[in-house]
Amino acid sequence: DTEVTQTPKHLVMGMTNKKSLKCEQHMGHRAMYWYKQKAKKPPELMFVYSYEKLSINESVPSRFSPECPNSSLLNLHLHALQPEDSALYLCASSQGAGGPGEQFFGPGTRLTVL
Amino acid sequence: DAKTTQPTSMDCAEGRAANLPCNHSTISGNEYVYWYRQIHSQGPQYIIHGLKNNETNEMASLIITEDRKSSTLILPHATLRDTAVYYCIVRFTSGTYKYIFGTGTRLKVLA
Numbered sequence: 001d002t003e004v005t006q007t008p009k010h011l012v013m014g015m016t017n018k019k020s021l022k023c024e025q026h027m028g029h030r031a032m033y034w035y036k037q038k039a040k041k042p043p044e045l046m047f048v049y050s051y052e053k054l055s056i057n058e059s060v061p062s063r064f065s066p067e068c069p070n071s072s073l074l075n076l077h078l079h080a081l082q083p084e085d086s087a088l089y090l091c092a093s094s095q096g097a098g099g100p101g102e103q104f105f106g107p108g109t110r111l112t113v114l
Numbered sequence: 115d116a117k118t119t120q121p122t123s124m125d126c127a128e129g130r131a132a133n134l135p136c137n138h139s140t141i142s143g144n145e146y147v148y149w150y151r152q153i154h155s156q157g158p159q160y161i162i163h164g165l166k167n168n169e170t171n172e173m174a175s176l177i178i179t180e181d182r183k184s185s186t187l188i189l190p191h192a193t194l195r196d197t198a199v200y201y202c203i204v205r206f207t208s209g210t211y212k213y214i215f216g217t218g219t220r221l222k223v224l225a
Binding site for chain 2: 033088090110
């Protein structure tokens with residue numbers, strides 16, 4: 001299984017809502033990533049988890065809260081988002097420290113904040 | 115991580131080779147060059163990577179200049195399905211998980 005899955009595919013939420021994005025991989029990868037991508041722009045790194053510990057936080061606002069419950073799962077909890085947070089949210093995984101660096105990306109969750 | 119520079123867009127006739135250049139003049143000795151592509155509204159897809167030597171796989175070939183300051187991704191026989199944004203990235207082989215995506219090249223394969 002060389003797939004990264006993300007749910008939901010689409011999400012519409014109000015600014016007062018709380019929602020979560022989910023990402024799953026069963027490749028035995030120990031590094032997992034969240035990226036944000038605005039239209040016609042390249043993906044921007046948000047968070048990196050390495051061996052289930054938060055390794056990188058690219059100064060992301062606290063209204064985005066990542067969680068890595070186990071080595072296969074990555075969540076992104078959303079609360080009090082703003083309309084400018086509307087974007088494609090991509091999850092990726094890679095083998096981990098010292099391993100090949102290629103990242104496997106999921107299809108993304110398209111988020112719209114009203 | 116070294117910064118990359120790519121042309122904004124390119125066209126290629128179907129069936130011809132597509133040659134996508136990337137400049138990474140500040141690359142250091144232990145940084146690899148990675149190529150990804152992103153077809154409209156999908157997640158990026160890994161294509162190939164290399165350090166010094168030229169590399170080839172079932173999707174593409176990667177030519178890295180001897181001074182490592184630039185590289186070219188070659189799609190030998192482009193098809194309409196190769197229409198995508200192609201990103202060139204450099205990163206350390208280990209010790210960091212940070213990918214910095216450049217603006218990429220929007221390749222359009224023409225029938």
